[in-house]
Amino acid sequence: DSGVTQTPKHLITATGQRVTLRCSPRSGDLSVYWYQQSLDQGLQFLIHYYNGEERAKGNILERFSAQQFPDLHSELNLSSLELGDSALYFCASSVGISGNTIYFGEGSWLTVV
Amino acid sequence: AQSVTQPDIHITVSEGASLELRCNYSYGATPYLFWYVQSPGQGLQLLLKYFSGDTLVQGIKGFEAEFKRSQSSFNLRKPSVHWSDAAEYFCAVATGGSQGNLIFGKGTKLSVKP
Numbered sequence: 001d002s003g004v005t006q007t008p009k010h011l012i013t014a015t016g017q018r019v020t021l022r023c024s025p026r027s028g029d030l031s032v033y034w035y036q037q038s039l040d041q042g043l044q045f046l047i048h049y050y051n052g053e054e055r056a057k058g059n060i061l062e063r064f065s066a067q068q069f070p071d072l073h074s075e076l077n078l079s080s081l082e083l084g085d086s087a088l089y090f091c092a093s094s095v096g097i098s099g100n101t102i103y104f105g106e107g108s109w110l111t112v113v
Numbered sequence: 114a115q116s117v118t119q120p121d122i123h124i125t126v127s128e129g130a131s132l133e134l135r136c137n138y139s140y141g142a143t144p145y146l147f148w149y150v151q152s153p154g155q156g157l158q159l160l161l162k163y164f165s166g167d168t169l170v171q172g173i174k175g176f177e178a179e180f181k182r183s184q185s186s187f188n189l190r191k192p193s194v195h196w197s198d199a200a201e202y203f204c205a206v207a208t209g210g211s212q213g214n215l216i217f218g219k220g221t222k223l224s225v226k227p
Binding site: 101 | 149154155156157158159162203205209210211212213214215216217218219220
């Protein structure tokens with residue numbers, strides 16, 4: 001158990017809908033990272049937040065957004081869902097802003113039908 | 114552009130046999146390199162990482178990896194594979210100086226024969 005908690009573990013939704021994935025980082029960790037793992041694209045970095053502020057963006061679609069709250073949990077919002085958004089979404093956390101090992105949660109499986 | 118290539122999609126080895134998983138990277142500066150393992154239904158677990166110094170890096174679960182700059186490689190090895198090592202293995206390179214902003218290879222699935 002990495003200490004990173006993600007909910008929900010599984011989610012099935014229809015095209016065009018919007019979902020929110022939640023991540024609670026390890027106790028004391030200020031950084032949260034989001035990754036997408038799909039069959040087509042593999043593992044891709046989406047976005048990084050540190051202490052509530054966005055620090056880096058990767059291959060995140062405009063239909064997707066994220067935020068980190070004062071209690072340091074983070075949410076990834078996915079809207080206007082398409083079939084191709086079906087994937088495993090990982091959250092990871094670390095203590096610092098860049099120089100620390102990151103720890104991954106078990107992921108949220110999203111199926112868009 | 115930065116990239117990581119894992120040439121083998123799937124490898125099968127017998128239990129007790131040695132293992133080598135290949136990883137090649139493309140990165141302009143000195144790379145920060147990682148190996149992660151993903152068991153079915155689990156998140157990614159860090160096996161080992163290389164930043165600088167000794168090019169042979171020891172990790173958890175008896176794994177080691179060797180950084181070879183001349184070959185742009187960072188291959189993962191284990192002298193004797195156990196059935197519990199069956200999983201998917203990912204090589205990654207850090208970008209932007211951040212251990213959290215990673216470019217991953219496509220992964221190598223390891224099956225272990227009894």
